Amino acid sequence: MGFKMGIVGLPNVGKSTLFNALTKTAAAQAANFPFCTIEPNVGEVGVPDARLDKLAAIAGSKQIIPTRMTFVDIAGLVKGASKGEGLGNQFLANIREVDAIAHVLRCFEDGDVTHVEGRVDPVADAETIETELMLADIESIEKRLQNIVRKVRGGDKEAVQQERLLRQALSVLEDGQPARVVDVDEDDVKAWKMLQLLTTKPILYVCNVGEAEAADGNDFSARVGEMAAAQGNSHVIISAQIEEEISQLEDDEAEMFLSEMGLEEAGLARLIRAGYELLHLETYFTVGPKEARAWTIKHGTAAPQAAGVIHGDFEKGFIRAETIAYDDFLTCDGEQGAKEAGKMRAEGKTYVVKDGDVLHFLFNT
Numbered sequence: 303m304g305f306k307m308g309i310v311g312l313p314n315v316g317k318s319t320l321f322n323a324l325t326k327t328a329a330a331q332a333a334n335f336p337f338c339t340i341e342p343n344v345g346e347v348g349v350p351d352a353r354l355d356k357l358a359a360i361a362g363s364k365q366i367i368p369t370r371m372t373f374v375d376i377a378g379l380v381k382g383a384s385k386g387e388g389l390g391n392q393f394l395a396n397i398r399e400v401d402a403i404a405h406v407l408r409c410f411e412d413g414d415v416t417h418v419e420g421r422v423d424p425v426a427d428a429e430t431i432e433t434e435l436m437l438a439d440i441e442s443i444e445k446r447l448q449n450i451v452r453k454v455r456g457g458d459k460e461a462v463q464q465e466r467l468l469r470q471a472l473s474v475l476e477d478g479q480p481a482r483v484v485d486v487d488e489d490d491v492k493a494w495k496m497l498q499l500l501t502t503k504p505i506l507y508v509c510n511v512g513e514a515e516a517a518d519g520n521d522f523s524a525r526v527g528e529m530a531a532a533q534g535n536s537h538v539i540i541s542a543q544i545e546e547e548i549s550q551l552e553d554d555e556a557e558m559f560l561s562e563m564g565l566e567e568a569g570l571a572r573l574i575r576a577g578y579e580l581l582h583l584e585t586y587f588t589v590g591p592k593e594a595r596a597w598t599i600k601h602g603t604a605a606p607q608a609a610g611v612i613h614g615d616f617e618k619g620f621i622r623a624e625t626i627a628y629d630d631f632l633t634c635d636g637e638q639g640a641k642e643a644g645k646m647r648a649e650g651k652t653y654v655v656k657d658g659d660v661l662h663f664l665f666n667t
């Protein structure tokens with residue numbers, strides 16, 4: 303499956319710095335000038351999960367393979383992007399392809415780092431970007447409404463549904479609100495997603511604070527927190543610069559560095575977890591002597607479809623899933639113990655996989 307988070311924001315706010323820290327590379331050029339990034343950088347990141355390490359230790363697995371999430375470092379957007387300003391249209395197209403948006407807001411003060419608007423004001427910056435996304439949606443909706451006029455007149459069912467949804471979105475957008483506030487009927491969810499509107503993508507604010515503020519944030523991030531709460535969105539506080547430094551350290555050095563900074567864990571782990579929550583993602587595990595591995599599914603996924611994440615054949619030929627809950631696996635000290643304690647369940651096609659389940663699939667080939 304693979305879920306994609308797009309890193310979005312004004313130019314020069316620290317997007318590429320954050321991306322490099324996440325992917326532990328210097329793949330994206332990060333520098334103090336606006337529009338440093340033009341082509342999107344794409345990187346896969348292992349999702350940190352302490353449970354996986356515990357399972358591997360119990361089972362004596364030789365290899366630990368975390369599940370992965372994709373991050374896309376997108377070029378900076380500016381006012382007028384929806385009208386093509388600063389290569390805007392191209393960048394907006396990059397956003398269309400992601401599942402969720404990590405919106406980076408500059409919350410650090412540093413006279414040496416240029417702010418495109420000449421002042422630090424993350425709430426105003428958030429509005430600038432959101433406005434561009436809303437304008438882009440309005441424009442694309444108007445185009446699409448024109449394109450389906452004939453089909454709608456001809457009574458094409460899909461086109462009629464599309465038109466209804468497009469008009470619903472248009473009416474909130476024209477009211478100055480993002481399309482994500484629309485309450486979509488169960489029956490319309492699929493068609494609604496297919497519209498791929500930019501402002502329906504779930505959003506997470508990333509407050510990029512100064513080095514000394516990584517633990518508690520600052521006034522700027524506090525204001526972002528209020529804004530996010532009012533919108534029903536979440537936010538994380540991170541110093542991209544510190545994260546970049548941490549990403550270059552060995553694990554034990556990194557831990558020392560974190561505790562000196564008063565941080566419990568790297569901001570990246572918090573960011574990835576927040577992204578997981580935002581997308582309603584969950585993890586199940588496969589555990590054996592060879593490897594302990596984590597897999598990503600959407601909340602509410604049935605066992606055959608969960609098996610399909612590993613391989614299409616697992617889904618097609620699904621028979622049953624031998625299932626041990628994460629806590630049982632720990633308390634019973636592994637698969638054998640769980641079996642003896644009667645904690646290994648045989649689950650069929652309708653079983654909805656739970657976060658943390660340790661699964662073993664049986665299937666026909």
Ligand SMILES: Nc1ncnc2c1ncn2[C@@H]1O[C@H](COP(=O)(O)OP(=O)(O)OP(=O)(O)O)[C@@H](O)[C@H]1O
Nearest residue numbers: 313314315316317318319332333336337338339378
């Ligand atoms: N938390 C921070 N504190 C101080 N400086 C920072 C912080 N985060 C990033 N910077 C600096 O800000 C500058 C811009 O960073 P970066 O290139 O990552 O921005 P960007 O958002 O990717 O820009 P563009 O849109 O132009 O690609 C760099 O000089 C970087 O070192």
Ligand SMILES: [Mg+2]
Nearest residue numbers: 317318338339
């Ligand atoms: Mg960049």
